[in-house]
Amino acid sequence: MIKLINVTKIYAGQKEPAVRELNLTVEEGESCVLVGPSGCGKSTTLRMINRLIEPSSGTILIDGKDIRETDPDQLRMGIGYVIQQIGLLPHRTVAENIAIVPRLYGWPKDKIKERTDELLELVGLDPETTRSKYPAQLSGGQMQRVGVARAMAVDPPIMLMDEPFGAVDPIARNHLQDEFLRLQSLMRKTICFVTHDINEAIKMGDRIAIFNRGELVQHGSPHEILSNPVNEFVRDFIGYDRVVKKLSLCRVGAIARKDFGVIRESELPAAAEIMRKQQTEVSFLLDHLGAPGGMLARKLIEKQGAALSPGALKELAQKGREAFIQEDALLRDALSLLFELSVDYLGVLRGETLCGVVSLADIREYAAGKEVD
Amino acid sequence: MKWSWERFLVAILERAPQALIDHIGMVLVSLIVAIIISVPIGILLTRPRLKWLGGIILNILNLMQTFPGLAIVALAMPILGMGFKPAVFALTIQGLLPIARNTIAGLYGVDPDVMEAARGMGMSRKKVLYEVEIPLAMPVILAGIRTSAVYVVSVATLAAYIGGGGLGDLIVSGLNMFWPDFIVVGAGLGALLAIFFDRVLGLVEKKYTPLGYSTE
Numbered sequence: 001m002i003k004l005i006n007v008t009k010i011y012a013g014q015k016e017p018a019v020r021e022l023n024l025t026v027e028e029g030e031s032c033v034l035v036g037p038s039g040c041g042k043s044t045t046l047r048m049i050n051r052l053i054e055p056s057s058g059t060i061l062i063d064g065k066d067i068r069e070t071d072p073d074q075l076r077m078g079i080g081y082v083i084q085q086i087g088l089l090p091h092r093t094v095a096e097n098i099a100i101v102p103r104l105y106g107w108p109k110d111k112i113k114e115r116t117d118e119l120l121e122l123v124g125l126d127p128e129t130t131r132s133k134y135p136a137q138l139s140g141g142q143m144q145r146v147g148v149a150r151a152m153a154v155d156p157p158i159m160l161m162d163e164p165f166g167a168v169d170p171i172a173r174n175h176l177q178d179e180f181l182r183l184q185s186l187m188r189k190t191i192c193f194v195t196h197d198i199n200e201a202i203k204m205g206d207r208i209a210i211f212n213r214g215e216l217v218q219h220g221s222p223h224e225i226l227s228n229p230v231n232e233f234v235r236d237f238i239g240y241d242r243v244v245k246k247l248s249l250c251r252v253g254a255i256a257r258k259d260f261g262v263i264r265e266s267e268l269p270a271a272a273e274i275m276r277k278q279q280t281e282v283s284f285l286l287d288h289l290g291a292p293g294g295m296l297a298r299k300l301i302e303k304q305g306a307a308l309s310p311g312a313l314k315e316l317a318q319k320g321r322e323a324f325i326q327e328d329a330l331l332r333d334a335l336s337l338l339f340e341l342s343v344d345y346l347g348v349l350r351g352e353t354l355c356g357v358v359s360l361a362d363i364r365e366y367a368a369g370k371e372v373d
Numbered sequence: 374m375k376w377s378w379e380r381f382l383v384a385i386l387e388r389a390p391q392a393l394i395d396h397i398g399m400v401l402v403s404l405i406v407a408i409i410i411s412v413p414i415g416i417l418l419t420r421p422r423l424k425w426l427g428g429i430i431l432n433i434l435n436l437m438q439t440f441p442g443l444a445i446v447a448l449a450m451p452i453l454g455m456g457f458k459p460a461v462f463a464l465t466i467q468g469l470l471p472i473a474r475n476t477i478a479g480l481y482g483v484d485p486d487v488m489e490a491a492r493g494m495g496m497s498r499k500k501v502l503y504e505v506e507i508p509l510a511m512p513v514i515l516a517g518i519r520t521s522a523v524y525v526v527s528v529a530t531l532a533a534y535i536g537g538g539g540l541g542d543l544i545v546s547g548l549n550m551f552w553p554d555f556i557v558v559g560a561g562l563g564a565l566l567a568i569f570f571d572r573v574l575g576l577v578e579k580k581y582t583p584l585g586y587s588t589e
C-alpha cells in the first residue's frame with residue numbers, strides 16, 4: 001500500500017507548487033492511474049514515491065512505513081520503475097539490462113540467467129534471439145517490453161510507471177496495454193501508472209486520480225469518474241463522449257439477459273405461434289446443427305408474420321445472421337455492431353453457443369447510470 | 374642551404390633513435406600526467422553539485438585551446454628554467470585541455486533518461502558513474518586523448534628550445550646550421566609519430582565505443 005499524506009513539492013526557484021497538499025492512497029494490488037494535462041505534477045508525484053525527488057513537506061508511507069526511514073537506493077531496488085523514454089543502458093545487452101537489479105541484490109549468475117529468460121518470455125519476447133541483442137537493435141515496442149521486464153526482474157510488489165507506453169505507435173500501445181493487463185491480473189502488483197491519455201487511464205486503472213495544476217481533483221473508479229465528474233475540469237478532461245467511454249468499462253456478458261427464444265429451422269412455419277408462446281422480445285434461429293444463424297424480433301412478426309411464408313421468414317431472420325457478439329466483448333463494441341447492422345438486438349455467444357441477448361435499450365439503461373454487476 | 378646525403382644518414386642513424394626515444398618519452402609522460410589530472414577534474418566538474426561550474430570551465434577551456442603552443446613553452450622557460458621537466462610541464466598543460474574538455478562534454482552528453490532509469494532502479498551514484506556515465510562517455514574522452522596526443526607530439530618539437538631534447542633538437546640544429554637534411558628528418562619523424570599516435574588511439578577509441586552504439 002502506498003499512502004501520500006499532505007504531500008507538497010515546490011521546486012527550488014519556483015513559486016507555484018508542482019504538487020500541492022496531495023492525499024492519495026493506493027491499495028495493495030490495485031492499479032491507480034494518475035492522469036491529467038502535461039505539467040500537472042504526475043511525474044513529480046511518482047518520483048517522490050521512489051525518492052528520486054524529496055517532497056517539500058508531507059509524508060509518504062509504503063506499507064505503513066515512512067519512506068524516509070529507508071535508504072533511497074535500497075528503497076528503489078524494491079520498486080519497479082518504468083519511464084516513457086525507457087532508459088535502457090545502450091552499452092549493455094538486453095539480458096544485462098534486465099540483470100541490473102538482480103545484480104544489485106547479488107543474485108547468483110545462473111539464477112539471474114533463468115529469471116531473465118523467464119521474464120523475456122513473460123513479456124512476449126523470444127529469449128534465444130533477444131537476450132544478447134543491444135537496445136539499438138530493438139524496435140520501440142520491444143524496447144518497452146524489455147523496460148517492463150527489467151522493472152519486474154526481482155518481482156517487486158510495487159511498480160511505478162511513467163507514461164510507459166507513450167512512445168510507441170497506437171497499435172503496439174494497445175497490444176502492450178492488453179498484455180500488461182493480463183500480467184497484472186496474474187500478479188496483482190500495487191501500481192502507480194502515469195498517463196495524460198484519459199482513455200488509457202480508463203483502460204488501465206482500477207482507480208483513477210485526476211490531477212490539475214498540482215492538485216488532485218477527483219479520485220475514484222473509472223465508473224465513478226465517468227458517471228459523476230466532480231467539476232467542469234473533469235467533465236472537459238473526459239470529453240463529451242463520457243457516456244460512450246463508460247461503455248468500454250462493461251462487458252456484454254454482464255448485462256446480457258436470458259429471456260430469448262429459439263426457433264429451429266424446421267419450426268419456421270409455426271414461428272409466429274411459437275414466439276407468441278415463448279413471450280420473448282426476440283428469438284434466434286438455429287440451423288439444423290443448432291448453430292445460431294439469424295434473429296426474429298417479436299414486434300416485427302406480430303405486425304406481419306402471419307402473412308409471411310416460411311421462406312420469407314427465413315430470409316428475414318437471416319438478415320440478422322451477423323448479429324451475434326461474444327460475451328467478453330465490451331458494450332462499446334456491441335453498440336457499434338448494433339448500429340452497423342441497424343438491429344435492436346444482439347445474440348450473446350459463449351464460444352459457439354448462444355447464452356443471452358442484449359438490446360439497444362439495455363445498453364442505454366447501463367449508460368444512463370444504472371449499476372449492473 | 375645545401376642537401377647532403379651523408380648528413381642525412383647521420384641524422385637518421387645516429388641522432389634520430391635517441392631523439393625519437395626522448396620525444397616519445399616526453400609525449401607519453403606529459404600525456405599520462407595530463408590524463409591523470411584532467412579526467413578526474415572533468416568528472417568532478419560534472420557532478421550535480423559542481424555542474425554550474427562545469428559549464429563555465431568548459432567555455433574557458435575552449436578559449437584556451439586557441440592559445441598557440443609556442444606561447445606556453447615560452448612562458449614556461451623563465452619560470453621553470455631549461456630541461457626535460459619544464460618541457461614536460463609545458464606539454465602537460467597543453468595536453469590537459471582537450472582531455473578535460475572532452476571528459477566534461479562526454480559526461481554531459483550521457484542521456485539523462487538512461488541515468489534516471491539507472492538511479493530509479495537503485496544504482497548508487499558511484500555505480501551510475503562507473504557503470505553508466507564513464508562507459509558511455511568513453512568514446513568522447515578517448516577522442517580527447519587522441520586530439521591531445523597528436524597535439525602534444527607536434528608541440529613537443531618546440532621543447533628543444535628549452536632544452537627538452539627530442540626531435541626538435543634535429544630541427545633546431547638544422548635551422549641553426551642551415552642543414553635541410555636535419556630539418557627533414559626531424560620534422561618528418563615528428564609527422565610520422567603524430568600519425569602513428571593518431572592511428573593507434575583511433576583503434577583504441579573504436580574498441581571502447583560501446584557495442585550498442587553501432588546499430589548495423
Ligand SMILES: Nc1ncnc2c1ncn2[C@@H]1O[C@H](COP(=O)(O)OP(=O)(O)O)[C@@H](O)[C@H]1O
Pocket residue numbers: 011012014018036037038039040041042043044045
Ligand atoms: N526538476 C524540475 N525542476 C523544476 N521544475 C520542475 C522540475 N520537474 C518538473 N518541474 C515543473 O513541475 C511541474 C510538474 O511537472 P511534472 O511533474 O513533470 O508534470 P507531468 O508529469 O504531470 O507532466 C511542471 O510545471 C514542471 O515544469
Ligand SMILES: [Mg+2]
Pocket residue numbers: 039042043044162
Ligand atoms: Mg511527466
